[in-house]
Amino acid sequence: MFQIRIHGRGGQGVVTGAEMLSVAAFVEGRHAQAFPSFGSERTGAPVVAFCRIADREIRLREPVQDPDCVILQDPTLLKVIDVFSGLKESGYLLVNTNKSFDELHLRGVVEKLPPGHAVIVPATDLALKHVKRPAPNAALLGAFAALTGLVHFESVKRAIAETFPGKVGEANIAAAQEAYDLVFSHERAATV
Amino acid sequence: MTQAKTLQPEEARQKLKFYQKGTFTVGNRLVSEEERSVQASEDRSNALTSGHRACQGCGEALGARYAIDAAMRATDSDLIAVNATGCLEVFTTPYPETSWQLPWLHSLFGNAAAVATGVAAAMRVKKKKTRVIAQGGDGGTTDIGFQCLSGMFERNDDVLYICYDNEGYMNTGVQRSSATPPAARTATTPAVGPSPGNVFGTGKFLPKIAVAHNIPYVATATVADLHDLERKVVKAMSIHGARYIQINVPCPLGWGAASCDTIKLARLAVESGLYPIFEAEHGRVTQARKIRKQVPVREYLILQKRFAHLFRDGVDDPRVARLQAICDAHIAEYGLLGEDNEV
Amino acid sequence: MLKQIEGSQAMAQAIALCRPEVICAYPITPQTHIVEGVGALVKTGDLENCEFINVESEFAALSVAIGASAAGARAYTATASQGLLFMAEAVYNAAGLGLPIVMTLGNRAIGAPINIWNDHSDAMAMRDAGWIQLFAETNQEAVDLHILAFRLAEELSMPVMVCVDGFILTHAVERVDIPDQAQVDAFLPPYDPVQVLDPEHPASIGAMVGPEAFTEVRFLAHYKQQQALRLIPAFSGELAKAFGRASGGVLRTYRTEDAETVVVAMGSVCGTIKDVVDEMRDEGAKIGVVSLVSYRPFPVEELRRILAPAKNVVVVEKSIAVGVGGPLADNIDGALRNLDGRPKLHSAIAGLGGRPITRASLRRLFHTAVENPWQGAHFLDLNEHAVGREIHRVRKIRRSGSTAENILRQLAAANPLPPG
Numbered sequence: 001m002f003q004i005r006i007h008g009r010g011g012q013g014v015v016t017g018a019e020m021l022s023v024a025a026f027v028e029g030r031h032a033q034a035f036p037s038f039g040s041e042r043t044g045a046p047v048v049a050f051c052r053i054a055d056r057e058i059r060l061r062e063p064v065q066d067p068d069c070v071i072l073q074d075p076t077l078l079k080v081i082d083v084f085s086g087l088k089e090s091g092y093l094l095v096n097t098n099k100s101f102d103e104l105h106l107r108g109v110v111e112k113l114p115p116g117h118a119v120i121v122p123a124t125d126l127a128l129k130h131v132k133r134p135a136p137n138a139a140l141l142g143a144f145a146a147l148t149g150l151v152h153f154e155s156v157k158r159a160i161a162e163t164f165p166g167k168v169g170e171a172n173i174a175a176a177q178e179a180y181d182l183v184f185s186h187e188r189a190a191t192v
Numbered sequence: 193m194t195q196a197k198t199l200q201p202e203e204a205r206q207k208l209k210f211y212q213k214g215t216f217t218v219g220n221r222l223v224s225e226e227e228r229s230v231q232a233s234e235d236r237s238n239a240l241t242s243g244h245r246a247c248q249g250c251g252e253a254l255g256a257r258y259a260i261d262a263a264m265r266a267t268d269s270d271l272i273a274v275n276a277t278g279c280l281e282v283f284t285t286p287y288p289e290t291s292w293q294l295p296w297l298h299s300l301f302g303n304a305a306a307v308a309t310g311v312a313a314a315m316r317v318k319k320k321k322t323r324v325i326a327q328g329g330d331g332g333t334t335d336i337g338f339q340c341l342s343g344m345f346e347r348n349d350d351v352l353y354i355c356y357d358n359e360g361y362m363n364t365g366v367q368r369s370s371a372t373p374p375a376a377r378t379a380t381t382p383a384v385g386p387s388p389g390n391v392f393g394t395g396k397f398l399p400k401i402a403v404a405h406n407i408p409y410v411a412t413a414t415v416a417d418l419h420d421l422e423r424k425v426v427k428a429m430s431i432h433g434a435r436y437i438q439i440n441v442p443c444p445l446g447w448g449a450a451s452c453d454t455i456k457l458a459r460l461a462v463e464s465g466l467y468p469i470f471e472a473e474h475g476r477v478t479q480a481r482k483i484r485k486q487v488p489v490r491e492y493l494i495l496q497k498r499f500a501h502l503f504r505d506g507v508d509d510p511r512v513a514r515l516q517a518i519c520d521a522h523i524a525e526y527g528l529l530g531e532d533n534e535v
Numbered sequence: 536m537l538k539q540i541e542g543s544q545a546m547a548q549a550i551a552l553c554r555p556e557v558i559c560a561y562p563i564t565p566q567t568h569i570v571e572g573v574g575a576l577v578k579t580g581d582l583e584n585c586e587f588i589n590v591e592s593e594f595a596a597l598s599v600a601i602g603a604s605a606a607g608a609r610a611y612t613a614t615a616s617q618g619l620l621f622m623a624e625a626v627y628n629a630a631g632l633g634l635p636i637v638m639t640l641g642n643r644a645i646g647a648p649i650n651i652w653n654d655h656s657d658a659m660a661m662r663d664a665g666w667i668q669l670f671a672e673t674n675q676e677a678v679d680l681h682i683l684a685f686r687l688a689e690e691l692s693m694p695v696m697v698c699v700d701g702f703i704l705t706h707a708v709e710r711v712d713i714p715d716q717a718q719v720d721a722f723l724p725p726y727d728p729v730q731v732l733d734p735e736h737p738a739s740i741g742a743m744v745g746p747e748a749f750t751e752v753r754f755l756a757h758y759k760q761q762q763a764l765r766l767i768p769a770f771s772g773e774l775a776k777a778f779g780r781a782s783g784g785v786l787r788t789y790r791t792e793d794a795e796t797v798v799v800a801m802g803s804v805c806g807t808i809k810d811v812v813d814e815m816r817d818e819g820a821k822i823g824v825v826s827l828v829s830y831r832p833f834p835v836e837e838l839r840r841i842l843a844p845a846k847n848v849v850v851v852e853k854s855i856a857v858g859v860g861g862p863l864a865d866n867i868d869g870a871l872r873n874l875d876g877r878p879k880l881h882s883a884i885a886g887l888g889g890r891p892i893t894r895a896s897l898r899r900l901f902h903t904a905v906e907n908p909w910q911g912a913h914f915l916d917l918n919e920h921a922v923g924r925e926i927h928r929v930r931k932i933r934r935s936g937s938t939a940e941n942i943l944r945q946l947a948a949a950n951p952l953p954p955g
Contacts, residue, residue: 019541019708026539026710034708059673059806061703062893272732274602275741285742295732297605298741299628303598306590310557310602310610311732313586317556317608322734340598343591 001054002150003064007083008073008137011043016163017071017137018049021144023159024151025053033058046077053150067091069148073123073136075104084109092148096123096136116187119147121179130175131168138164142176146183153180230261230422237264237293239273244291245283249451251441251458252280252356255415256327259354259439262422264294266429267323272297272311276304276328276337279363280356302336304328305344308351316350323429324350330357330371333438334398345405345434352428352435355398358443366446370396373466374518375511376498378446383501392514399470402436406475409433414440414469416458420481424471440467448497460492465519468526480526489516537712542674542704545711546639547572549678551582552719553637553685555611556726557603558587559596563618564651565701566641570613593618597625597638604634605740607731609685612636615701616643619657623664630665630756632741633729635688637681638666641701642802642853644888648939652889653701654853655801658830659862665756667695667763668831669783670801674704674711679782680828682714683770685723690766691759692729698830700803702889714778722777760832767829785834788841790816791823796905797845797878798824799838799867804851804885804892811897822901830863838870845878849904851897851915853886860884860912881908885915921945 004021008014015036022032030053037048050064065085069092072083087093093113095101097120101110110118121143123136131138138160145153156176161169230236239260246253264271275281275298284291285298299307308326315322328337333355344351360378361367368378374392377383381390402410408431413421421439428435442449442457449457461467462481466489469481490512493499502509523529538545546569558577560570576582586603590596593614600610614622619640629636644650645657658668667687671677677699684695699705730740744752764785771783781787789809791797798808805826815822825841827834842848848871850864859865864882871877881904886892896916903909921942929935
């Protein structure tokens, strides 16, 4: 079972991101469970959403406490909560930023993870470019597919299209595609 | 009215009607067949049939009988009644007996309007033409059932809600409701201390609140004018959407009045101006029943033990004047004096 | 059809497949997505012949359902928490009138202190109202139980409450197989009411019943609920045949055959417990779990049969009857009444107000139950430090203030916000 925890703020599509990821796994015939950190969060408040992906029925209902991957949609949360809590040593880290890990003072965290398991992607910039809205979730899923290889990018595209029919979906897919390409080339460069 | 001799027959009949309505002595024999009371017909439905356990002189039993039979005739007996908890419910259904000869449902004290909404919805979805009436006392209407009633009004559900207003919780032993008049003695507003009886609050005249919902039809009525009551029920049943009729029904037990005075008290409530009789459609008052000769409210009050503390030692309590002021305000507000503009 | 879908939406679709004729909606978290979902299906015309009524309170919601059901329409509503309490009088009334209304309860804690998160306090508050209460473990089961609920309700002329863990199930997106209309139609015949308001055959419903008959009326309500113990497995069997999966039943067992320790729980936490059972089985512990589906009626005989051979029974429940302990534990205790060599019973209160119930805590709990059993009710993951300080405080100062606010102040002091 692979567990993902997404940190962001209300209005950034955190919950929808987790749900789309679960749909991407579902279309590949796998079991997936997505759920929010239930609450009455208002726009701008810290929000957490979870996703589990497995090859058998998922019975577990506890919040994800030892994630295999942390997706950080908003680096300003670093000051507010311990977003890395329980992140596995073999885990992945995906951060939405146009800064570097050093600028974010995350070098220490990144070095604890295996090489190539931590990556930054300017998902909000990509969303603004393609979707004209600062909703980085779709772009981050493209990046996630490239970073972990857990789901195919085709499945991510299908999940986005199902969630956002029509033009909005196409724009989100374009943002996801660019994020995917960015991370994929970065990963390939790292492994060469 | 000697000038009737000089009038043409049709005009004479109209004048005759006016005169007789004013004196309330009309017998069914004198009016045309179609204008006679539903109760005058041997084909009346007897929806609330005899043998029930109401007190002698019960205004509510009388009002309900006339109202429901009129509605039965207007709907060709295709009618369902929903009842709030209260006197009417208790005295009509001491199981295994029932006085109701129409389908009748009692759920709770405060939800008659909502239950009726559900029945009406079921009829709509079943594509039936069956009409729905909800009925309750003033406690079940102006107090505990108020929220459900307002919701039913606001959605304009196809329900006629009839409130039998006897101005208190009579079923539980005469306690005060928001429809109890100021100064009235009840079990929870005893006639003791420096301010005996019920408080002089702001009042809660539900017909006005119903009018504020802009529902298609609102009317007040009284058991002193049963023709008028029947006419209003029939009119209400000719309209779809939320409708509200509030009937003043004196309660001999609760008011401390003689059983034989029920009709007299209902008449005095109207003639004093304490209980305005009017109709409103879609948020606008369309008709107010004129008072032929205003009666001082004292005449109404003095017949009831619930107001006895206002007349101790042969001196009128100052509260009588305050009640008179309320009557005068009603008369001014609804224009209850002057020429009758009724057809 | 297999879908990756939010629990609430899946339930909304299942409810629509049951062809309800009157739906009453009033918003309260966390059930709101369900009535929104069904409402949308009515608006689009996907659900035909249905009156969707936006009412002004939960009390009105169930009252409208009562009127509709008594007039012969299939009626549905949903609520949670405070909403269930606000309609409490109508909850008892619907059962007393024998009306087959189906209601979803998105289980949520009851305030004060106000809390929107999941536990079972709401369902427990209405446990004696005369409704059948079924608890879903997964969203798949939630879907199936709704279809079963209408069949059961109408067969017995008795209302059914489908209890679904708020947020944990209602807001979880997971794999659910939604049956098609033909499958549901084959399982659920049209509503043919036992008693109905009909001008052709006038009847009085809801009359006053005095001491001469009230006991008999209540006895028959109890008797009718007992019938459900036979009908629930029968209908679940039919449903399994029609839909190709097992859902419902009065209870389900997991690895209990040779278990020395049997856990009993209701709702979604059973999934987490099954994972813990597997882990502990791998380590050699003889442990299993009973997922109780039907809380009302309470399957006494079935529970006695399953629990009798065990040495320890651990009841994990998301509610507390203040002043007594766990209501489910009390009921299990009652089921084991007068049983020779009965197992020891350990009562644990967990997950109140949405506190996560983790595998780690459950493992500790099950080990402790066997090795170092406690008396009375054990509160899982209780912050003993915070509780101790507050008890101390209240002893010292007469006007010590509100407990809820005091605890929050303590927690804030213990975990200060980072500067900036």
